[in-house]
Amino acid sequence: MSRPTLYLLDAYALIFRAYYAFLRNPRINSKGLNTSAMFGFVNALEEVLNNRKPSHIAVCFDHKSPNVRVQEFPYYKANRQETPEDIRIAEPYIRSIIEAYGIPILEAPGYEADDVIGTLAKMAEKNGYDTFMVTPDKDFGQLVSDHIFMYKPAKQGNGPEIWGPKEVCENYGIRRPEQVIDILALMGDTVDNIPGVKGIGEKGASKLVHEWDTVENIYQNIDQFKGSTREKLEASRQLAFDSKKLATILLDAPVPFDPDKLMIDPPDAEKLSSIFSELEFRTLGKRILGDQFAVNAPVATKPSTGAVQSNLFEQPGEEASEIPLSSAGRNIHNTPHTYHSVVTAQDREALIRKLLTTDAFAFDTETTGLESQMEIVGMSFAIKPGEAYYVPCPLDFEGAKAIVSEFLPVFSNPKALKIGHNIKFDMKVLRLYDVVVADPIYDTMVAHFIADTHIRHKMDVMAEAYLGYTPVSIEELIGKKGKNQLSMQDIDLARITEYAAEDADITLQLKSITDQLLSEVQGETLVRKLEFPLIHVLTDMEFEGIGLDVPFLNAYSETLGTELYEMRDRIYKISGVEFNLDSPKQLGDILFEHLKIPYSGSKTKTGQYGTSEDILALLKDEYEIIDHILNYRELAKLKSTYVDALPSLINPRTGRVHTTFGQTIAATGRLASNNPNLQNIPIRTERGREIRKAFIPRDDDFLIFSADYSQIELRIIAAITQDEGMMEAFHRGEDIHASTAAKVFGVPLEEVSKEMRRRAKAVNFGLAYGQSAFGLAQTLGITRSESKEIIDNYFSKFPGIKKYMTETVEFARQHGYIETILKRRRYLRDINSKNPTVRAQAERNAINSPIQGSAADMIKLAMIHIHQDMIYQGLRSRMLLQVHDELVFDLYKPEEAALRALVEDKMKHALPDLPVPIEVGMGVGENWLEAH
Numbered sequence: 001m002s003r004p005t006l007y008l009l010d011a012y013a014l015i016f017r018a019y020y021a022f023l024r025n026p027r028i029n030s031k032g033l034n035t036s037a038m039f040g041f042v043n044a045l046e047e048v049l050n051n052r053k054p055s056h057i058a059v060c061f062d063h064k065s066p067n068v069r070v071q072e073f074p075y076y077k078a079n080r081q082e083t084p085e086d087i088r089i090a091e092p093y094i095r096s097i098i099e100a101y102g103i104p105i106l107e108a109p110g111y112e113a114d115d116v117i118g119t120l121a122k123m124a125e126k127n128g129y130d131t132f133m134v135t136p137d138k139d140f141g142q143l144v145s146d147h148i149f150m151y152k153p154a155k156q157g158n159g160p161e162i163w164g165p166k167e168v169c170e171n172y173g174i175r176r177p178e179q180v181i182d183i184l185a186l187m188g189d190t191v192d193n194i195p196g197v198k199g200i201g202e203k204g205a206s207k208l209v210h211e212w213d214t215v216e217n218i219y220q221n222i223d224q225f226k227g228s229t230r231e232k233l234e235a236s237r238q239l240a241f242d243s244k245k246l247a248t249i250l251l252d253a254p255v256p257f258d259p260d261k262l263m264i265d266p267p268d269a270e271k272l273s274s275i276f277s278e279l280e281f282r283t284l285g286k287r288i289l290g291d292q293f294a295v296n297a298p299v300a301t302k303p304s305t306g307a308v309q310s311n312l313f314e315q316p317g318e319e320a321s322e323i324p325l326s327s328a329g330r331n332i333h334n335t336p337h338t339y340h341s342v343v344t345a346q347d348r349e350a351l352i353r354k355l356l357t358t359d360a361f362a363f364d365t366e367t368t369g370l371e372s373q374m375e376i377v378g379m380s381f382a383i384k385p386g387e388a389y390y391v392p393c394p395l396d397f398e399g400a401k402a403i404v405s406e407f408l409p410v411f412s413n414p415k416a417l418k419i420g421h422n423i424k425f426d427m428k429v430l431r432l433y434d435v436v437v438a439d440p441i442y443d444t445m446v447a448h449f450i451a452d453t454h455i456r457h458k459m460d461v462m463a464e465a466y467l468g469y470t471p472v473s474i475e476e477l478i479g480k481k482g483k484n485q486l487s488m489q490d491i492d493l494a495r496i497t498e499y500a501a502e503d504a505d506i507t508l509q510l511k512s513i514t515d516q517l518l519s520e521v522q523g524e525t526l527v528r529k530l531e532f533p534l535i536h537v538l539t540d541m542e543f544e545g546i547g548l549d550v551p552f553l554n555a556y557s558e559t560l561g562t563e564l565y566e567m568r569d570r571i572y573k574i575s576g577v578e579f580n581l582d583s584p585k586q587l588g589d590i591l592f593e594h595l596k597i598p599y600s601g602s603k604t605k606t607g608q609y610g611t612s613e614d615i616l617a618l619l620k621d622e623y624e625i626i627d628h629i630l631n632y633r634e635l636a637k638l639k640s641t642y643v644d645a646l647p648s649l650i651n652p653r654t655g656r657v658h659t660t661f662g663q664t665i666a667a668t669g670r671l672a673s674n675n676p677n678l679q680n681i682p683i684r685t686e687r688g689r690e691i692r693k694a695f696i697p698r699d700d701d702f703l704i705f706s707a708d709y710s711q712i713e714l715r716i717i718a719a720i721t722q723d724e725g726m727m728e729a730f731h732r733g734e735d736i737h738a739s740t741a742a743k744v745f746g747v748p749l750e751e752v753s754k755e756m757r758r759r760a761k762a763v764n765f766g767l768a769y770g771q772s773a774f775g776l777a778q779t780l781g782i783t784r785s786e787s788k789e790i791i792d793n794y795f796s797k798f799p800g801i802k803k804y805m806t807e808t809v810e811f812a813r814q815h816g817y818i819e820t821i822l823k824r825r826r827y828l829r830d831i832n833s834k835n836p837t838v839r840a841q842a843e844r845n846a847i848n849s850p851i852q853g854s855a856a857d858m859i860k861l862a863m864i865h866i867h868q869d870m871i872y873q874g875l876r877s878r879m880l881l882q883v884h885d886e887l888v889f890d891l892y893k894p895e896e897a898a899l900r901a902l903v904e905d906k907m908k909h910a911l912p913d914l915p916v917p918i919e920v921g922m923g924v925g926e927n928w929l930e931a932h
Contacts (some may be wrong), residue, residue, distance in 0.1 A: 723800025
């Protein structure tokens with residue numbers, strides 16, 4: 001008979017883990033609330049509930065009262081960083097979520113969660129339970145037994161880990177799990193300020209405990225130790241025993257073991273729904289609660305008038321007939337609105353006349369199928385809030401084109417503002433039917449991003465946050481099948497009208513919101529002169545796509561496959577045994593046990609040897625097999641991720657690869673590329689660069705043309721900081737890294753060595769991005785004192801950079817944001833955090849964002865000006881890609897001189913007032929590699 005299971009969750013360990021996992025890219029809702037900790041905690045809890053199906057469960061917190069350890073040892077946890085403000089705000093929400101799940105919360109005055117978990121785990125074991133301690137904290141290894149386990153939640157795509165006695169002992173190299181206490185006593189814990197024995201780390205502690213069993217036995221046999229080990233132990237004798245006491249999880253916390261109270265109750269769906277709604281966990285709420293999830297929306301002052309299929313343009317005073325629409329027994333869109341279905345040619349003509357007489361309208365397209373086989377099924381329009389129109393289209397291409405073409409005068413009208421949410425998508429859809437959306441345009445998603453990069457920009461999220469209701473989802477409209485499996489025309493016209501027209505209505509209403517938000521951050525000029533004009537450029541680039549040489553990729557795949565087999569055979573020959581090269585565990589065992597290669601790192605949490613690239617790279621010069629393994633990995637990744645994958649991404653309609661550029665992804669303003677990511681094609685290795693040969697011009701009349709800014713971010717640094725030394729180097733046309741090295745190391749420019757230049761390059765890029773002396777030391781493989789000396793010399797020779805860093809951080813502290821040259825703002829919520837780790841991340845962003853952001857703005861401006869001039873000159877050449885500081889073109893051969901001159905001029909003078917010269921490298925070729 002199986003034993004019942006008890007799961008005890010270590011609340012703070014899971015909360016902190018969730019918060020820091022999102023530190024670089026936090027989840028911020030529309031109210032500015034950081035929901036990272038809540039989101040991560042709920043996911044960890046759901047993982048346990050769904051995958052483990054516990055019969056009994058509790059969440060354990062540290063009690064707020066002074067704990068018993070501090071009463072005896074005041075220094076315990078005295079050096080802990082201040083709890084991040086966002087975690088303090090998150091805790092009440094998380095407690096409410098736990099209560100809504102029907103899960104008991106346990107804590108005991110004077111005790112930590114560790115003690116509560118330890119006490120209950122041992123009690124449960126005696127009462128016939130298997131207990132799983134849900135925590136990433138290694139200290140819990142001391143409690144593990146045949147019926148008590150550590151359950152480490154999933155992390156970074158890997159599944160959860162369960163540690164029993166075997167895993168704990170293997171990880172620490174000990175015989176019994178309770179010896180974890182002795183290891184902690186010797187090595188100490190800087191986070192909790194447990195002193196340990198100075199000079200003994202985890203590896204040394206593990207060895208001592210393996211040989212001598214306990215701290216007590218070590219000191220009873222101290223005479224058998226010699227040299228520095230004995231000196232270290234003698235000097236910290238009392239600290240070692242104190243540390244053991246501090247590291248021991250207490251088993252006498254005043255918490256009762258009451259199985260009835262530890263049984264999970266059914267969740268309170270209404271309460272959970274309310275909390276998830278407030279936190280804006282729309283997707284999570286639907287996944288967990290299904291039809292029971294409903295956003296708390298304000299009650300409408302009058303009922304919806306629904307979708308109207310006749311009398312499209314009623315005379316004043318006429319009432320439309322009501323068609324009630326519902327899903328799961330509730331009115332989805334519960335604000336006053338009237339949505340019309342525009343079916344007949346006469347009604348379409350009337351709608352077109354109305355759209356042609358308005359100053360602004362919002363629109364949206366409905367499509368079916370994947371993007372490569374996309375077909376339009378309808379269009380929706382809104383002129384005033386609460387009233388919208390849906391125009392269905394037949395599924396056959398020519399029939400749909402005929403209807404879409406009727407609206408060409410509307411979309412090409414230069415007097416009307418066309419408003420969309422992610423309007424670029426709709427513009428590309430219409431382009432399939434030869435309809436080009438003309439200026440002026442307005443994108444509520446892009447506008448919202450410019451107002452605050454951290455808040456999510458999806459339309460449904462914004463509708464909930466700003467308009468107070470939940471848009472109809474496609475699942476609610478047509479069920480779980482989704483629109484790839486079910487024709488939109490199979491749906492009742494009234495329902496599809498409600499769904500489709502609502503998007504245009506919401507978009508129109510959101511514009512007034514985003515207008516206000518832009519005004520508050522003074523972002524109107526940025527969107528009008530940069531981001532909105534860029535949408536036209538990106539639409540053209542994405543629609544154009546780029547040619548791909550599939551026969552070359554097929555041949556290169558075979559070449560890489562042959563090299564992989566040869567590399568694998570070499571590795572097997574050296575190792576003397578065949579094994580799975582793609583298994584980190586098998587690889588670690590072969591290298592560090594079978595071949596006895598010295599291993600200086602620590603094992604992974606599952607007791608495996610680490611075989612990551614950074615660990616193996618340290619050994620490649622000493623062991624031939626390591627170099628072969630690293631080459632094998634490079635070959636395997638190139639083959640699977642790029643060479644074999646790219647041909648499958650060709651659009652069958654065009655025969656080309658079409659990426660999508662995201663304007664609302666990177667907080668710095670840089671464009672992102674996805675589906676596929678063509679900004680990530682390898683360039684650092686010779687094998688990787690070969691892949692660029694696969695990107696080819698349209699036909700024999702064209703070449704690939706590449707134009708690339710030279711060291712643009714360093715030039716931006718010089719311009720922003722106004723540092724005379726750096727500006728002078730650029731004006732002289734010197735190698736900036738060699739020039740920096742000459743100043744920092746005090747040698748003539750001609751005597752700068754390769755190593756000096758390498759170090760100067762690391763400083764130039766590292767310090768401007770907030771890198772510390774420790775980080776620079778790691779990058780260069782030098783001591784921290786050497787690193788500090790280099791940094792001090794650097795700042796003495798380039799005082800403008802130090803001044804910029806100091807003043808920028810201070811500006812951010814005072815204002816809460818930083819700006820690029822074009823006044824793009826990035827808000828830094830944590831710049832004044834009392835937690836040093838959190839604050840330091842914000843300070844690095846404060847220093848880095850004006851640099852990266854200004855470089856991003858600069859190439860965006862260049863793209864706009866190049867695109868406009870190419871159209872004005874009637875060129876057949878086309879801009880295809882933007883890869884950070886590089887632009888890639890299909891160059892019509894007779895236009896080479898004209899395009900070179902145009903691109904160089906617009907790129908160099910995109911920001912005309914920069915006090916440093918801008919250099920642009922250009923090249924042409926039969927493929928991207930030749931051109932670059």
